Amino acid sequence: MSSAGAGPRLPRAALARKSRGGAWLGVLLVLLTACGDxxxxxxxxxxxxxxxxxxxxxxxxxxRVVWRMWxxxxxxxxxxxxxxxxxxxxRYGIELIAVEGSGQELVNQLAVERQAEAxxxxxxxxxxxxxxxxxxxxxxxxxxxxxxxxxxxAVDSTSPIIARDFEQDPAGFESPWGxxxxxxxYDARRxxxxxxxxxxxxxxxxxxxxxxxxxxxxxxxxxxxxLMYSLGGGVEAFQxxxxxxxxxxxxxxxxxxxxxxxxxFWRSGLAYPQEVAELHRLFANGEVDFSMxxxxxxxxxxxxQGTLPSTARPLLLRDGTIANTHFVGIAFNAPNPxxxxxxxxxxxxxxxQLQKLRPEVWADGTVLDVDRLDPEWRERxxxxxxxxxxxxxxxxxxxxxxxxxxxxxxxxxxxxRSRIRDRP
Amino acid sequence: xxxxxRGLLAALIVAAPVLVGITxxxxxxxGLTGLAGIEPGWGRAHAVLTDVxxxxxxxxxxxxxxxxTVLAFAGAVLIxxxxxxxxxxxxxxxxxxxLPLAVPHVAAAFVGLxxxxxxxVLARISYAFGWIATPADFPxxxxxxxxxxxxxxxxxxxxxxxxxxxxxxxxxxxDRLEETARSLGAGPLEVFRHVTFPLLWRGLLPATxxxxxxxxxxxxxxxxxxxxxxxxxxxLAMERYAGASLAQRADAFVLxxxxxxLALAAVAAHELLRRRRWEVAG
Amino acid sequence: xxxxxxxxxxRSLLLTGLGILAVAPLLLxxxxxxxxxxxWPALLPVPSADSWAALIAGTSGGRLSGAALNxxxxxxxxxxxxxxxxxPLGRALAGLRGWRRSLGAGAAFLPVAAPPIALGIGLQFTFxxxxxxxxxxxVLLAHLVxxxxxxxxxxxxxxxxxxxxxxxxxxxxxxxxxxxxRRVTLPRLGRPLLEAALLGFLVSxxxxxxxxxxxxxxxxxxxxxxxxxxxxxxxALAATGSLLLIIPAIFMLMAAALAIRRVEAVPV
Numbered sequence: 016m017s018s019a020g021a022g023p024r025l026p027r028a029a030l031a032r033k034s035r036g037g038a039w040l041g042v043l044l045v046l047l048t049a050c051g052d053x054x055x056x057x058x059x060x061x062x063x064x065x066x067x068x069x070x071x072x073x074x075x076x077x078x079r080v081v082w083r084m085w086x087x088x089x090x091x092x093x094x095x096x097x098x099x100x101x102x103x104x105x106r107y108g109i110e111l112i113a114v115e116g117s118g119q120e121l122v123n124q125l126a127v128e129r130q131a132e133a134x135x136x137x138x139x140x141x142x143x144x145x146x147x148x149x150x151x152x153x154x155x156x157x158x159x160x161x162x163x164x165x166x167x168x169a170v171d172s173t174s175p176i177i178a179r180d181f182e183q184d185p186a187g188f189e190s191p192w193g194x195x196x197x198x199x200x201y202d203a204r205r206x207x208x209x210x211x212x213x214x215x216x217x218x219x220x221x222x223x224x225x226x227x228x229x230x231x232x233x234x235x236x237x238x239x240x241x242l243m244y245s246l247g248g249g250v251e252a253f254q255x256x257x258x259x260x261x262x263x264x265x266x267x268x269x270x271x272x273x274x275x276x277x278x279x280f281w282r283s284g285l286a287y288p289q290e291v292a293e294l295h296r297l298f299a300n301g302e303v304d305f306s307m308x309x310x311x312x313x314x315x316x317x318x319x320q321g322t323l324p325s326t327a328r329p330l331l332l333r334d335g336t337i338a339n340t341h342f343v344g345i346a347f348n349a350p351n352p353x354x355x356x357x358x359x360x361x362x363x364x365x366x367x368q369l370q371k372l373r374p375e376v377w378a379d380g381t382v383l384d385v386d387r388l389d390p391e392w393r394e395r396x397x398x399x400x401x402x403x404x405x406x407x408x409x410x411x412x413x414x415x416x417x418x419x420x421x422x423x424x425x426x427x428x429x430x431x432r433s434r435i436r437d438r439p
Numbered sequence: 440x441x442x443x444x445r446g447l448l449a450a451l452i453v454a455a456p457v458l459v460g461i462t463x464x465x466x467x468x469x470g471l472t473g474l475a476g477i478e479p480g481w482g483r484a485h486a487v488l489t490d491v492x493x494x495x496x497x498x499x500x501x502x503x504x505x506x507x508t509v510l511a512f513a514g515a516v517l518i519x520x521x522x523x524x525x526x527x528x529x530x531x532x533x534x535x536x537x538l539p540l541a542v543p544h545v546a547a548a549f550v551g552l553x554x555x556x557x558x559x560v561l562a563r564i565s566y567a568f569g570w571i572a573t574p575a576d577f578p579x580x581x582x583x584x585x586x587x588x589x590x591x592x593x594x595x596x597x598x599x600x601x602x603x604x605x606x607x608x609x610x611x612x613x614d615r616l617e618e619t620a621r622s623l624g625a626g627p628l629e630v631f632r633h634v635t636f637p638l639l640w641r642g643l644l645p646a647t648x649x650x651x652x653x654x655x656x657x658x659x660x661x662x663x664x665x666x667x668x669x670x671x672x673x674x675l676a677m678e679r680y681a682g683a684s685l686a687q688r689a690d691a692f693v694l695x696x697x698x699x700x701l702a703l704a705a706v707a708a709h710e711l712l713r714r715r716r717w718e719v720a721g
Numbered sequence: 722x723x724x725x726x727x728x729x730x731x732r733s734l735l736l737t738g739l740g741i742l743a744v745a746p747l748l749l750x751x752x753x754x755x756x757x758x759x760x761w762p763a764l765l766p767v768p769s770a771d772s773w774a775a776l777i778a779g780t781s782g783g784r785l786s787g788a789a790l791n792x793x794x795x796x797x798x799x800x801x802x803x804x805x806x807x808x809p810l811g812r813a814l815a816g817l818r819g820w821r822r823s824l825g826a827g828a829a830f831l832p833v834a835a836p837p838i839a840l841g842i843g844l845q846f847t848f849x850x851x852x853x854x855x856x857x858x859x860v861l862l863a864h865l866v867x868x869x870x871x872x873x874x875x876x877x878x879x880x881x882x883x884x885x886x887x888x889x890x891x892x893x894x895x896x897x898x899x900x901x902x903r904r905v906t907l908p909r910l911g912r913p914l915l916e917a918a919l920l921g922f923l924v925s926x927x928x929x930x931x932x933x934x935x936x937x938x939x940x941x942x943x944x945x946x947x948x949x950x951x952x953x954x955x956x957a958l959a960a961t962g963s964l965l966l967i968i969p970a971i972f973m974l975m976a977a978a979l980a981i982r983r984v985e986a987v988p989v
Binding site (some may be wrong): 446449456472531538554566650655691692707 | 826831947
């Protein structure tokens with residue numbers, strides 16, 4: 016008779032290893048044992064904003080903050096995971112966990128959570144534009160709270176780029192965090208004389224078939240939006256709220272422009288990279304000659320990391336490129352609004368703003384009015400070395416155009432999909 | 440509890456989550472669950488079912504699944520027939536053929552991307568030999584509308600599964616029958632055509648259906664290697680669920696139902712084929 | 722035996738092909754994992770051990786080590802649970818006859834055939850309502866849905882050809898039903914239990930859509946991390962992650978194969 020038992024014990028030794036992974040496991044065990052409660056136990060961010068700041072700091076001590084953000088850029092991930100997280104841990108005892116979650120996906124997620132009356136899972140949200148619009152519309156954001164942050168006093172609220180998010184008033188429901196300007200990316204070696212306007216670009220595409228495309232996500236739609244401004248006679252035609260008629264006329268022009276050049280797009284316009292990172296890969300490997308970024312200085316960071324070739328350069332178009340601000344918000348069902356507020360405040364600190372401004376870190380613009388800071392900070396900001404490849408601040412200012420109402424972005428995104436990508 | 444009711448209870452337990460999922464998808468597709476943004480009624484479902492995009496995506500996924508399955512089946516039969524002895528070489532071949540079982544689809548798709556991309560390994564080797572000058576000269580296999588890279592990668596990934604079953608089939612049932620045929624004077628090719636292959640074919644059919652429906656529904660490989668137009672059905676479903684406006688979430692439920700209906704059809708086909716096999720063997 | 726004299730060159734060709742197919746991907750992943758830049762048309766990359774260093778140091782690669790441990794825990798739990806639960810389920814299904822048997826087998830196949838994305842979309846709301854969203858438990862239960870299907874189908878096959886005579890003999894010799902189960906049935910089922918556990922392990926280990934939809938980003942797993950890394954252009958880390966995905970699975974397969982051989986070596 017067989018005496019063989021149930022076979023060898025499967026290795027569990029790995030679980031006992033103490034490492035950062037162990038911290039993750041601990042986090043998960045907490046999640047596992049935490050009972051689900053549909054409603055948040057403590058005060059909301061709006062409540063906390065009304066009280067003294069010390070209460071917020073106290074309530075946040077030793078807690079965990081889950082931050083939903085776009086994780087598609089390793090430089091940003093590194094900044095958050097390796098610079099911000101250790102500091103908020105050391106100073107405030109906060110454990111910051113950044114997870115993927117942005118755009119419409121985030122809106123849908125929170126909407127489902129509200130419907131299912133599920134336990135909230137996210138605290139801080141990295142948002143702007145149409146995402147903010149949808150979250151506000153569906154009452155999925157906590158607030159107002161951003162005015163109560165101590166560091167918010169130094170924010171450059173006179174700048175129209177910062178004071179408005181896609182023409183919307185943040186109204187305290189989101190706190191500004193950084194600002195960027197759109198730029199194309201080209202290779203100085205391959206394309207020594209790149210096109211400098213949409214008209215030139217249009218010609219270039221026809222003359223160099225199969226060497227240009229855009230991504231399907233935020234950056235690609237921003238590109239189309241700029242095209243819309245250009246074909247519509249400038250951004251002024253689209254300011255002052257969403258107008259269906261203006262959109263209809265302008266978008267038709269955009270589709271016609273694209274369709275005229277569709278066969279000259281990469282892969283004859285039949286395939287588009289899903290994310291901008293994939294477009295970078297195509298560009299770096301010579302499959303296309305242009306990439307693009309919402310951050311004018313992303314080139315610099317990426318070249319340093321080896322993701323883009325050293326001959327890559329940023330490029331502004333004379334028609335103007337979009338400058339916008341990105342923000343952080345707090346979810347309506349955030350389990351830890353105090354922690355979220357504290358992290359948001361830290362992100363506004365001169366220290367954090369300076370760090371992410373550095374070209375080797377992220378090259379993300381600051382939302383602070385540097386002139387209002389202490390002299391030593393002013394100096395440090397001024398000292399941040401401008402990489403020789405970076406676009407000059409003058410040209411950035413000259414060619415900056417603001418965002419318009421979020422519906423333009425949403426409509427362009429969905430209409431592009433049905434009209435161009437999925438064309439009947 | 441009788442044997443019969445015990446069995447049916449077991450069946451219910453295993454199938455329950457899928458039934459719950461189907462029910463919810465049906466309710467949600469018609470806006471009956473009160474999910475925000477979805478109007479109650481036939482509206483969204485009608486829009487999706489009359490949209491060409493839906494059927495193109497479905498057709499693409501069916502095509503890609505069929506092509507991958509056929510290739511995997513052919514490969515499995517070939518390898519099983521050629522390497523069936525107990526010699527060390529044959530055992531090695533069988534082990535090598537089974538190795539990809541350990542590779543999860545997401546890793547396999549990444550490897551496919553690295554190898555088959557226009558600026559991938561094969562392309563660079565071609566460039567080194569002077570056969571091509573730019574990435575565009577290399578055939579477009581990844582993201583192409585025919586799904587070439589996807590089909591190649593999935594066929595390579597599913598082959599081990601079918602091969603494993605083929606090995607055990609050849610090791611057991613067929614020896615006797617083959618010897619009989621040979622003793623009656625049949626040549627090797629005739630033995631293969633009239634004895635070996637039919638047995639392999641019948642034995643592998645249920646698993647082949649499983650492979651088909653699996654490739655049809657796989658998400659990550661389609662997202663990484665598939666075309667933008669038509670968008671593979673699983674990718675389209677995810678896009679409508681997570682990446683589109685709230686109203687379009689209803690689309691995702693409808694698309695999921697389509698996929699699940701197909702899965703049900705596959706289940707029925709699988710069962711029919713299994714029963715036929717018993718009847719033949721019996 | 723089958724294809725005559727044309728066999729040998731074809732066999733050699735195929736054998737080489739199989740060898741390349743087995744080894745080349747691993748080699749490619751290894752090279753990619755130590756690459757800093759690898760642009761067209763370079764055949765070898767600009768090297769950098771950063772991704773492995775990050776993995777060990779637990780920095781940006783710390784996501785990988787955390788995710789790997791999570792995946793391991795999930796997969797082991799799924800395998801063990803699926804195996805244990807599917808034994809009685811498969812046995813019960815094997816007792817059915819006729820149309821009921823078809824229904825039963827079909828029921829077991831359903832969670833296998835259902836595309837995980839469709840399953841996830843259909844079940845997400847239910848999971849969230851039950852408070853299982855974004856939790857380890859929730860993802861485990863989600864993984865169990867297909868895993869249980871695979872394992873039950875497997876045990877259905879095992880019990881369909883199971884020879885009861887040993888059990889009958891033991892009973893005629895006076896053993897009680899419990900004794901029969903513990904000392905006759907269970908040892909015989911050692912190998913099937915292992916194989917079913919392995920099935921469940923692999924189903925969970927490689928799972929992507931269910932983890933995304935139920936875990937909501939809060940339950941990092943290796944497979945989902947790798948997908949994210951590829952989509953964000955971090956090829957070196959994606960390659961490291963892929964190797965982390967593949968190598969343990971290979972070991973699992975090999976360990977199971979060896980264990981099975983050991984189990985079978987003992988005369989029954």
